[in-house]
Amino acid sequence: MSIEFDAPKPVANAQFVLKTVAEEMMRPNSRYFDEHEHEIPWDYIEFMHSAMKAMGGNSLAPREPSPSSPPPEDERHRDDGGKRPPIGYQLIAAQMEALSWGDVGLYHCLPGGGLGAAAVHAAGSPEQREKFLARFHGDKPTFAAMCITEAGAGSDNSAIRTRATLDEKTKEWVINGEKIFVTGGDKSFTEYEKLGRGFIVVWASIDPAAGRAGMRAFVVEGGTPGVRVVKLEHKMGIRVSDTAAISLVDARVPFENILGSPTVDQNPTGFKKAMATFDATRPLVAATGVGVARAAFEFLKERLAEREIHIRYGLPRQKLTSIERDVIDMEIMLKSAWLMVIKAVWMADNKKPNALEASMSKVRSGDICTKITQKVVEMLGPLGYSREFLAEKWMRDAKITDIYEGTGQINRLVVARQILGYSGAELR
Amino acid sequence: MYSFDPTEEQQMLIEAVNKYAANDLRPAARNAEESGELPRKIIAKGWELGLLQASIPETYGGFGERSAVTGALAVEEMAFGDLAGALAVTAPSLFATPISLMGSEEQKREYLPRIVEGEWSPYTAALIEYAFDFDPNDLKTIATLEDGRYSLNGEKAFVSFAKEAQALLVYANLDGQTQAFIVAKEAEGLSISEEREKLMGVNALPLYRVKLTNVKIPVANRLGGESGCAFEQLLASMRIANAAAAVGVANAAFEYSRDYAKEREAFGVKIAQKQAIAFMLAEMRTEIEAMRLLMWEAAWELDTGREDAVKDAYLASTGAADMAMMVTDRAVQILGGHGYIRDHPVEMWMRNGRGFAMLTGLAII
Known part of the structure; x- marks a missing residue:
């Protein structure tokens, strides 16, 4: 045991591969399906389905029935005879973040069992x-x-x-x-x-x-x-x-x-089990928020770089421009939110009770992805507000992160009960 | 691999430091703040925890290797007790750690054993300068090479224990680069203010203004010798220490206000049972966790020699400073009028909390 921040190889690989998927299959479709609501993205669904089959699973996670169900003992990455700790949730979180960077709406259209x-x-x-x-392993x-x-x-x-x-x-x-x-x-x-x-x-x-x-x-x-x-x-x-x-x-x-x-x-038990589902899925939903926020953040940095604006990390705040301060604040939010996701899913993988960390990661992600995307639209001015670019869409997409899978307020309630040791009756 | 459990050794250290912080530093903090002095007995006890000693190799009198992660864990725990106390106990590291990490062989042999083998003795470093736009990478204190010696000119601020320090590590601008120079206390041209700095917080820590007028030092006293030192690595270590201390102070304020809110009654219930208070606490805890992880990651990057360490230490320090201000401010708010009264520590922590945005250079891991 020690404190380490190396992404496990399969996680890093997934991030690498899915970046291409996101760039090729998601980003080019983002605007069209945003403007043609209720049209089903058949080509995308079929491509993703066959891609997932080709990868040997029925989802992008190895042998996962859904991105949000507990991962079975994963054998595919056990090349050291099973001594490696499980990383199933970490892998799913990384996949969800990477795909949400592509398009979080299309991520939800990924075939599979979902919730x-x-x-x-x-x-x-x-x-x-x-x-x-069993049906999720089928041809269709x-x-x-x-x-x-x-x-x-x-x-x-x-x-x-x-x-x-x-x-x-x-x-x-x-x-x-x-x-x-x-x-x-x-x-x-x-x-x-x-x-x-x-x-x-x-x-x-x-x-x-x-x-x-x-x-x-x-x-x-x-x-x-x-x-x-x-x-x-x-x-x-x-x-x-x-x-x-x-x-x-x-x-x-x-x-x-x-x-x-x-x-x-x-x-x-029935209801408790349903709620336990949320302990597992909250950090994953938080991961999607991080993905959207990262998309907007990277887009902003690219536009700034085009104008030869480079962020002077390391300067005292008093010497930074307003743009630099905003970008640095966003990067702090983004990085720390991702680390909170990782810690929460790492705990899930290692069977550590993570109700607190799961809800904290969701609180944080809901907060930062709305703030970052809103700030990006503001900072880009007319380019941000224009539907010619995706920044405005990401701001609209991001908002749901703070609402579904427990609103920011419900998650604050969960966090508060945990840190105060209160039951639902004691803190309503 | 990701992993978030400290090692067993680190866990033992955390517990030992926590015990000292809770039983020695915390109870003494208020008096120390008001009187401007932390009893030496308490500093000596903190020194015996051996934080610095454990980060210096045996050859030079210590018994270990520097680990930024371990250092960060320890600084957080100590600052949880009291910030001024933590900065006082760890002050000799400001001098010894840069030498241990980047000093020449002669510098290590000359200074490290005598610092780590004995009792706590005042050694320090001078980085901060008294200017609103102070920038550690653009110092106004200048070093010039003249006739085979360095000449230092400028003024340093917030130098802990300068008055009694055996030697100081003075950071100065050498041809546009920040470098460090070992200056003996008797050096000619070195003058230390009679008056201590008067600050908003950390008043238990004796801080001085230091003036350097044509202070001549031999070339061998440049940290790292002729080739100098990689200052950005040292700055990263200072920033991580700063972030760790910020997390510690914030956590102290969080826990104190949480416990208070569970005791204090209003309208027939504990105030913690009101969402207005409970949500504040939830957000405080969440922010602390966020910045602790950012700080840990930067420390781990430093330990594993990753390039990102320099930038991430900056992000962690910047983020943790904001977080500490937010959390300590809310702690005062949760205690309401009582928070504003000096009977409770939260107002002191709030004053300390603001300091992290400008106190980089007072601790190093």
């Missing part, structure tokens, strides 16, 4: 994992999505009103409710010819009186009758990523599609 598969991974049985996750690109948020339940997701009741005669769950803000919901549920059959994971209560203890997740297969994508949202940014509203009216789901216990027990 839906992550929920199956976290809360499902081994049989369920096998049954539901396949998606899955997570449905938690409702119109009246955002950050406070224990207020979910979607109900699941058991039909004793048919042994089916009957689900009723309205879900919103489902990332990739359309590609996961709607049966497109070019896609494999996906699923959505729907959070519902089997016993509203039981509160959180009654909360369960259900795998709802693509095309299930009674389920409809009723709306695709029009968003400020990450427009190429579809954000669906999904209605469920007497939707029938097989009994075995419930993740976790079908009865309300004293132990509300």
Whole structure:
């Protein structure tokens, strides 16, 4: 054990390879899909799917069912007989950062299980994992999505009103409710010819009186009758990523599609497991924010260099120009935010409890990616505000980082509870 | 590989320094600040932790190798106790560490054993100059080579223990490059102010103005001998030390205000149970973590000889200085009126917190 900052080789390699992918496959499409919202980037999806297959996995991570599910023991990099510590999350974080540098909206269109598969991974049985996750190894690109948020339940997701009741005669769950803000919901549920059959994971209560203890997740297969994508949202940014509203009216789901216990027990593990999913994914979402911020920051530095403006690192602040001070501050933010991501995922890889570090990395990334991208637009003046360049798009894309996967405020709450040793009841 | 666990040895050191910081430095800090003097007994005890000794090879009287990461960990812990105390205990490093890292063989043999083998004795360095645009890479103190000797001219500020120092390492501008020169206390043309510097904070640390008028020194007294020294590496070491101390002070303020907020009641609850306070604390903790990692990375880069170390030490020092100001300011705010009263240490930490933007040169790892 010691303090070291060398990126492991596979991580460095992934960063190197994905930079090319980002430059070739993402950046040239960024503007088009920003301006053609709800158009599905088929060429990109198919290219990425075959590229991932060619790399031997079903995602860009070696043998990962999704970028956000716990990595299995990775054998591919164990060239020293398995003595190396695991780096699965570090690898995923680096990939997500690199691809988000390309285009964070297109990153969300990467085929795979996403948060839906992550929920199956976290809360499902081994049989369920096998049954539901095999599809992501198929010939066609396949998606899955997570449905938690409702119109009246955002950050406070224990207020979910979607109900699941058991039909004793048919042994089916009957689900009723309205879900919103489902990332990739359309590609996961709607049966497109070019896609494999996906699923959505729907959070519902089997016993509203039981509160959180009654909360369960259900795998709802693509095309299930009674389920409809009723709306695709029009968003400020990450427009190429579809954000669906999904209605469920007497939707029938097989009994075995419930993740976790079908009865309300004293132990509300289902909900806790869903929340545990966020401990794993928060630093990864933070990584996407760092990627967007880095894109904007590098773009700014390139424009400055064109005008022969070079940052004089090392000068006392009193001697720096305003531009130099801003750039230096941004670099401090960017570098430190990335290190916080790395520390949080390193802890996850080494099975150290990381709820504090995960949420801190998300707080920091949400803060700095909004600040940096906003500052870049300001500093570039008309070039920043113009849609001829991507800076303004990155500013719009960045904002979501501070909102999804727990808003900056919810994450502050999590951090505060951790550092104060308070329960949810003690610090609301 | 990434890794964020200190080694076992480092962990033991952290614990030892933390104990000293908490049990010796912290309780003495307020009195020292008000009286302007830290008891020598306490400095001597800190010296016995052997931080400098452990960074100097056996050949020269020490028992180890310099590790910037280890140094940064130790400085953070010590500054967590008290900044002025930390700067006092580690003052001899300002003289010894540059010699150990870049001195000529003769310089190492002459100075290192006598510094590290005995008790704490005042050795120091003079880098800072009294100007709003002070720039360590563009010093106004000038060194010129005349008749086979260097002649130093200029004025230095904020020189710790200058009055009693056995010798000083004076940084001066030699043909546009910052270089360091060993100056004995009896050197002709060296004059040290009678009055101590009066600053906003770190008042327990005796700081002086030092004037150099045609101070002649032999060429052998240039740090590194004829070929000189790589100043940017030394500056990076000072900046990392500065950042580490900033993290330590900020962490002290964070923990103190956190504990206070968990005790203090208002409107029937602990104030920490109010989001307005809890969120401040969450942000303070997050910023501290961010700058600690940036500082660790720069230290690791220095240890592994990476080019980025110089730039990243600058970023860490700049970022940590801002962070320390933000965190200590909020600590005072969380204590409210009590934070403004000198019964509590947070106002002192806030005054110290502002110093990091200009105190590079008072510590080195």
